[in-house]
Amino acid sequence: MGVYLEKNDDKTELAGPLLKIAGVSLFDAYRFCDDFEGEPKLYSVWKIVTDGGVFVLKKPEDDESYSAEIEHYRLLKGLPAPEFLGAADGYVLTRFAEGEDLKTASDGGVTAAARSLAAIMNTYPPGRDFPRERYDVYIKRLRRRASSLKDEPELAAAFRVFLDRQLEIPLTLSNSDLLPINVLFDGERAVIIDWEFGGFMPYSLDVIRFTAHGCEDGSTPFYMTEAQKKLFHDTVYGLLETRPDRARYDRDLLLGELNECVEMLEWYFNDPTAERDGVFRYYYERARALAKRITGER
Numbered sequence: 641m642g643v644y645l646e647k648n649d650d651k652t653e654l655a656g657p658l659l660k661i662a663g664v665s666l667f668d669a670y671r672f673c674d675d676f677e678g679e680p681k682l683y684s685v686w687k688i689v690t691d692g693g694v695f696v697l698k699k700p701e702d703d704e705s706y707s708a709e710i711e712h713y714r715l716l717k718g719l720p721a722p723e724f725l726g727a728a729d730g731y732v733l734t735r736f737a738e739g740e741d742l743k744t745a746s747d748g749g750v751t752a753a754a755r756s757l758a759a760i761m762n763t764y765p766p767g768r769d770f771p772r773e774r775y776d777v778y779i780k781r782l783r784r785r786a787s788s789l790k791d792e793p794e795l796a797a798a799f800r801v802f803l804d805r806q807l808e809i810p811l812t813l814s815n816s817d818l819l820p821i822n823v824l825f826d827g828e829r830a831v832i833i834d835w836e837f838g839g840f841m842p843y844s845l846d847v848i849r850f851t852a853h854g855c856e857d858g859s860t861p862f863y864m865t866e867a868q869k870k871l872f873h874d875t876v877y878g879l880l881e882t883r884p885d886r887a888r889y890d891r892d893l894l895l896g897e898l899n900e901c902v903e904m905l906e907w908y909f910n911d912p913t914a915e916r917d918g919v920f921r922y923y924y925e926r927a928r929a930l931a932k933r934i935t936g937e938r
Contacts, residue, residue: 642743643821645670645687654686654697657731664690669697674821687736694736696722705836706730708774712835715813719763720756720831737831739824745854745864747871752830753823754875757846760832765882766810766843774839775811782806785902788909798931799902802895806842809892810884814841818850820862844889847876848896859922898934901927 648654648669658664670687673680684699700706709732713724722734742749764770782803789796815822816837824831851872854864877889884892904923908914916924 643672643674643741646673646682647671648686654688654731657729658688658697658733660728661726661731661733662690662695664688664692666690688733695725696734696736698732698734699730700732700836703730706732708838709836712813712838715764716760716835719760720829721760721835722831722833737824737826737833739826739829739831742820742823742825742830743862745820745862745868746825747868748827749823749825749830750864750868750872751875752825752828753820753832753850754872755879756823756830756832757818757850758876758879761812761843761876762879762881764813764840766812766880767882768811770811770813770840772811772840774816775841778816778839778841779806782899785899785906788906789902792909794931794935795898795902795927798898798934801934802899805892805895809842809844811840812843814838814843814845816841816845816849818846819853820850820864823850842892842896844892844896847873848893849900852897852900859918894930894934898927898930901930 648671651667651669654667654669655665658667668689670689672683672685672687674683675681684701686697688695688697698709700709706727710724710727713721713732713734717724722737725733725735727733742753786796786799786803789799815832815835816839817834818832822832822834824833851864851869853860854862854869856863856865873890873893877883877886883889901923905920905927908916908920914920
């Protein structure tokens with residue numbers, strides 16, 4: 641079923657922020673929910689319907705995320721992201737973006753997503769001198785992740801290649817969680833949502849995260865063909881105004897894909913008692929294959 645809405649009968653918590661931000665006192669609220677991987681999940685995000693329009697009210701998980709989301713929406717003004725309308729009391733209000741997510745990818749959706757991502761990257765061209773606070777946190781997190789590979793020498797060797805590249809890779813404004821569920825496609829235009837984890841990050845991060853967890857056999861929640869992955873990578877590259885040579889770009893995506901796999905494995909490696917289930921086996925096999933390509937191509 642994917643993402644669905646549940647009507648909120650008790651709107652008390654939402655009334656104050658809406659009144660402060662938009663002057664709205666009469667509204668209906670519908671909470672975004674998901675049956676992601678078969679487990680119901682309630683998001684702290686609501687569709688707000690009023691006589692004057694339709695909005696999205698979101699409560700980021702902490703003060704840092706709240707401040708970050710406000711900052712990033714201001715940076716994204718005029719770009720393919722939801723229109724920021726204001727914030728108060730830990731809540732962020734944006735205009736509702738029409739469309740369906742790309743959990744099940746289509747060629748049109750993939751192409752539109754690539755165009756939207758490239759538009760953001762061209763506004764913040766890779767290689768310029770951007771603030772590095774969130775990037776520094778990202779590097780610390782990668783170093784912790786590397787320590788989880790102490791009993792996996794092949795993966796550790798390849799991950800060191802990835803980490804070394806992250807220390808010099810050009811940065812751009814990144815969503816940092818660009819899974820297909822964070823892209824809404826209305827048949828023509830793609831809007832990238834959910835910017836609380838964003839920041840100035842390696843240019844390849846969003847490009848590879850969008851495709852890395854897609855598959856055709858149901859091993860992950862995201863359906864995407866290999867041809868669609870290539871379409872996305874090619875379209876982004878073709879539209880970038882500031883870009884590395886194609887071999888460097890492809891290499892950066894290869895390294896980034898390894899990181900996406902190791903991120904999924906990190907919890908298992910840190911807990912020897914954790915069952916090596918289907919998720920582990922899927923990402924472990926992929927990570928080992930990627931590691932061989934990375935170390936073999938040096």
